[in-house]
């Protein structure tokens with residue numbers, strides 16, 4: 001099953017793009033400490049000392065369907081507090097490895113890292129009714145894409161070119177592009193699911209390749225891909241639209257266990273530092289709440305899959 005293929009390239013991207021057999025990649029790649037990526041502190045300080053967010057997702061809802069979803073789940077608050085998943089959903093995952101060269105430092109990830117990351121992703125979703133199947137790995141050598149692409153508007157053209165060239169599948173396939181993010185402090189980004197209605201080709205996740213194999217970045221980004229916001233995105237009120245994530249008004253980094261941070265003291269609960277949708281360290285992030293799972297199920301049925309598991313597109 002060896003294939004070498006030359007995809008269409010826009011003239012602006014003078015890069016060598018080639019697919020390579022996945023197995024060969026893992027033979028060529030030197031193995032690294034699996035924790036190199038995930039133990040790395042998720043925060044960079046720029047010249048002015050601002051903390052750069054580990055996630056570059058724009059969580060603005062563009063479709064009124066998501067806003068209505070927030071309102072409907074909020075109003076059914078008490079009745080549905082004990083949400084137990086009845087439905088199961090399985091999504092395909094296509095790993096799009098975008099590397100500078102054939103070394104690990106250049107982003108050429110070993111297959112074993114991808115397998116381990118898939119297992120971790122599924123462990124994190126245990127009990128939610130949502131699972132992920134690794135269907136393909138597409139390997140591309142492109143130093144320019146590897147080094148330059150991030151979630152910023154300045155790289156929108158590059159991102160679009162990359163997606164148009166490489167993206168596979170429809171509404172039920174999550175394409176995860178592993179990138180270098182050499183010019184940014186973010187570890188990942190995703191589109192929200194309503195984006196699929198407007199621009200299906202742009203529906204994708206990007207993550208820093210060093211967050212594999214055991215990081216929680218892909219879990220966090222998959223949460224956005226299924227409609228979740230950060231618990232702190234809309235301040236104490238209205239918040240993230242999820243009834244059981246305690247209100248939070250600002251990002252928290254690290255893992256301040258025992259500090260009992262409560263950025264919205266007028267509302268119940270301490271800031272949810274252990275939630276997968278936080279900016280805290282990987283080792284600190286352990287779960288989604290039932291309300292988030294309910295939200296994801298509803299977003300899935302609205303944008304990605306119908307009740308019997310057929311793709312919307």
Ligand SMILES: *[C@@H]1O[C@H](CO)[C@@H](O)[C@H](O)[C@H]1NC(C)=O
Nearest residue numbers: 057058059060061062152153
């Ligand atoms: C996020 O997306 C919305 C809707 O397209 C846009 O109005 C807003 O400017 C974006 N925010 C950022 C920070 O890019």
Ligand SMILES: *[C@@H]1O[C@H](CO)[C@@H](O)[C@H](O)[C@H]1NC(C)=O
Nearest residue numbers: 070071074075237238239241
């Ligand atoms: C959720 O319901 C509460 C109480 O009715 C209300 O104050 C809040 O604004 C609602 N939030 C959203 C996002 O609709």
Ligand SMILES: *[C@@H]1O[C@H](CO)[C@@H](O)[C@H](O)[C@H]1NC(C)=O
Nearest residue numbers: 100101102103105106107147
């Ligand atoms: C591979 O790419 C990485 C990142 O761009 C670079 O640091 C490294 O020197 C390159 N290695 C080779 C052998 O070209």
Ligand SMILES: [Zn+2]
Nearest residue numbers: 055057220230
């Ligand atoms: Zn995020």
